[in-house]
């Protein structure tokens with residue numbers, strides 16, 4: 001009995017694989033390394049003392065995926081594999097639709113043919129857009145995302161709901177807020193390839209001297225310090241939520257379709273400048289920054305009401321912003337030592 005983890009060498013996927021292995025699951029990873037590197041696999045093995053099966057291919061290659069499904073008794077799937085850069089998705093819309101949707105559909109075809117249930121999908125708070133009321137709960141109305149990336153997440157959700165209903169399958173949609181941090185071992189973390197577009201990787205590289213200055217995209221928002229507010233959730237906490245969600249699905253013996261949806265966040269919002277300060281305090285380093293014009297498409301405020309996950313999954317993110325940011329710096333130091 002194995003769990004297929006697509007994108008299992010990526011940022012959130014690798015942390016989840018560690019938690020799955022630590023919880024006794026057999027794990028089969030498919031990842032084409034389009035946004036990761038092989039040493040992540042070795043480091044997962046070092047952290048856990050276990051060796052997950054690994055297949056380096058593109059999920060769009062259905063015939064290879066069929067072989068993996070033939071080779072294992074797959075009991076559930078967690079689908080992390082996707083392209084995720086919002087800006088890039090506007091420039092390469094067809095590639096994003098192709099990768100994010102065809103990969104998902106190929107996996108669902110295999111699951112459909114083999115009566116496999118227990119499917120977890122990485123969704124995003126981007127499906128809510130700028131919500132009118134904070135905090136955001138699962139009943140907050142969805143808005144058509146502005147970015148192509150966001151649309152692939154919303155379409156993925158819809159495809160999965162139709163899949164669950166038509167074939168009586170059990171699915172969970174996890175809507176992550178802003179994942180940050182790295183494993184406490186310092187051996188796995190977010191691998192920003194090229195210039196990072198997300199805040200925390202950019203802060204990390206600025207502190208390390210790889211980037212000269214952080215550009216703070218606007219300080220004229222309607223917030224206390226004028227910079228936008230997000231819900232930064234620690235990646236190891238997030239990874240644990242996947243194990244909780246998987247166990248819940250697997251324990252549910254319903255013959256009917258099951259559609260579980262959870263927001264995963266801390267419930268607390270932090271501004272861009274608060275993140276910069278917290279990083280400096282946590283790591284005793286300086287993060288030079290300059291205030292710039294707003295970034296197109298940015299919203300003012302988003303933070304989660306994650307009570308449903310607490311109630312039904314018994315999951316709560318309790319790692320503080322500073323603690324999470326300490327692990328980011330450990331990870332950067334590890335990357336420095338690899339490059340030395």
Ligand code: NAD
Pocket residue numbers: 006007008009010011012013030031032033034035036057058059060079080081082083084099103122123124125176177178179
């Ligand atoms: P990531 O890029 O680090 O991980 C994705 C992994 O999938 C990578 O290792 C990549 O090589 C692999 N991959 C991509 N396309 C593939 C394909 N066609 N075949 C095989 N492997 C493929 O991203 P992440 O931050 O770990 O995000 C994981 C998931 O969570 C994504 O679906 C993303 O949309 C979603 N998500 C991420 C965030 C975030 O801020 N990181 C927030 C909300 C939702």
Ligand code: WQD
Pocket residue numbers: 084086123124125126150177178179197198199200202214215216217218227228229230272295298
């Ligand atoms: C956070 C804040 C920026 C970089 C994106 C996706 C979303 C989800 C999470 C996947 C914003 C500011 C950033 C910088 C800055 N991903 N910032 N200077 O925009 O909340 O969401 O990632 O699903 O879909 O849209 O995250 O980390 O890019 O930005 O000032 O160099 O940091 O303006 O206010 P965001 P982010």
